[in-house]
Amino acid sequence: MLSARKPGAATPHTPESPETPVPPHGPERIAKATGQEVNGVFITLFILAYIGLWIALCTPASVTLSLRVADLDPDGKAGSLSTIAGAGAFCALVANPVFGRLSDLSTSRWGQRRPYILGGMVLGFGALLVMGTAPNLFVLGLGWCLAQMLFNAALAAATALLPERVTDRYRGRVSGLMGMTTQIGIVSGTFLVQFTGTDNLWMFVAPGLLGLVMVGVFVRYLKEVPRSRAELPRLRWADIPRSMWINPVRHPDFAWAWCGRFLTWTGLSFLTTYKAYFLMDRLGYTAEDASPVLFWSMLILATATTVSSFTAGWLSDRIRRRKVFVAAASVVFACAMVVVATAQSTGMFLVGVGISGLGQGMYMGVDYALVASVLPNKDTEAAKGMGVFNLSTTIPQTISPVLAPLFLAIGGAGNYSALYIAAAVFCGAGAFAIRLIRGAR
Template sequence: MIAWSLVQILFNFAQGPLTAIMPDRVPVRRRGTFATLTGIGLMGGALAGQIIGALFFDSLTAGYLFFAVFVVIAITLFIVFNPDRSSADLPREPFSFVDFLKTFWVNPIAYPNFFWAFTGRLLLYTGYFAVTGYQLFILTDYLGVESPASVIPLLGLISLAGILVATIISGPLSDKLGRRKIFVFLSSAVVGLAMLVPWIAPTFESWVIFVAISGFGFGMFQAVDQALMSMVLPSAKSFAKDLGVVNIAATLPQTLAPGVAGIIVIALGYAGLFPIGIALSILGALAVWPIKAVR
């Protein structure tokens, strides 16, 4: 538990600054397309990790070593081939630890657009990962699949196909139409509606349908949400910090959702995950509409 907590912390040390690259370097009119590429990277990586991880089902030590080496190589290649611009000539403000801590509070009254975008992402991620984070146990204990390790790679590929189709279409279309909110709203709604299928019909076939539809919805969300977030940031001087705060809305649910889902399963059974996931996803969709700064 201690080692895995350190892994999560250190991954987010890297992920926070990575999110600042888009508003730092990409013009507003192209951010939907760029968000498509980052969305493919995020979800493609997550699903590829799931597929590869299933291959190490009976050899966890080898699996951890493989991913440890892979991460070091990937980050090193990124740093070498995508260097930062020099900041030597930029003005340097005096550092104050108190001021540093204050920057992590973003006033929701002063910056309501940022608050609603953050809330929408937090709700959708919590609903989505509360269900998908328990996929292994849903397959074995709820749907009666005898050898889940043999079907998880297939499910990952199905989800990846839905994500790729959605991201390739949604990001460029969002740029062309100049609209972000409708795509985020529809993606949250699609993920919520997809959860109806295994809730109503608890079979492996229904889970396959859920994986495909939710993958499409989540891909649409990943393609546009990052672009929307970059347009509601409180200050152009603190992209990295503000997007680091935004990143909490993505990483916190992935960390806490399994624990919350475990309590739900104990209290209501696996079937109880789906209505709660649906409610959170729909609330995430509704949270987008009050945003005024983005169409």
């Protein structure tokens, strides 16, 4: 159970003695106000909570949603899955920055982030129950849209803790750990489903319950000081659409960081979305035979991402530079796409996937730290800013199925070489965009 602020506890506006000056803003001020330092325990519980969130969100996205659609609509499953997944992606796109902004303006006695992190997980778990018991596609789609909205509300509030609570000295290492969490969440959720089976409610309940417990432990540990209404701007209806926009002219460094990730993730989405069809159309696999290759590719991708993410984050803290790692990661992505584009064997395909994992880990290991350093109004609008930044990952997943057929159709149907060369170009453009950032090293 969350506890309210005790009488006499320090608040952000409480005067401090001359002997213990509080920095005017940033992680040091919050640490002083809450009495909670960002130490090994804090970081460990935070990363475990982040993994738990991804287990709850990514297991349906990667496994159980498609199985449930196939159960309800075996003949038209491909079209139905596309419709439901697209609707869910749109809800995620809107929910992340909007709930981030609402979290920024929260005056709850439990703090700004805790109600949204825990509330999003609890209600998101309820949405998973709706999906698991859905009698038809409409209810299933409604459940998935709710799950995307609610888990992204939790994600927006949780991501804001990086610029708010972690000092720049350790931001690269924490960013590197955060970069590993998505792949760990996907692999963990897929592994968990092997025990629950794929024809019962538990394939939705188990990942959601595990994620809820992992997040709940961190929320119980996290200390926040309530913000007063006088400290925050008034919430207006116009803030809702504005929460999805940060002026690129006024904040060019943030805009270039956003564009860099958007371009790179568009290229990556070509690989992740079409790798199964590549195996079948280019290398001659059947759908059944491709399954173990896809498993190995996912395992290789997760392993490479995990290793390179933490390594890049640690090194970026050591040399006090971020841009060089993010730009280099985009170049590694581009090389991976070229390898996949020219692959004529399973071995070369897996090599390309492995190189892609190294690039993805290097990118994710540092880019959160990079954007945190150029985030506009980070002291008052951290969740909004990180929510807008997260759109650079969500939008590519939505538009890649629209763009990809244009490249596949070059010179005839099934031109995967053109698709992945285009992906390499997108990644290269992403590296160039990062180089244009001026307010960070």
